Amino acid sequence: MAMQYNNQAFGIAGKNNLTATLGACCNTYGDIYSYQNNIANAKAFYLKALDIWKRKITRLSKQQF
16 A cells, blocks of 8 residues: 555656655655565665755755845
């Protein structure tokens, strides 16, 4: 059930370019795979989430307020 909801959220976030939500979804995928003891997939999604958030922070830090 969690995977289904996360798949829906990931699809909506991708269509609407919601980068923070994409990062959160990747983190949730990591949690799901970790719970399933699939450490390789969990690690891959955690690292993907980290990369998304780093890029978002970099982009935000370059904006002028």
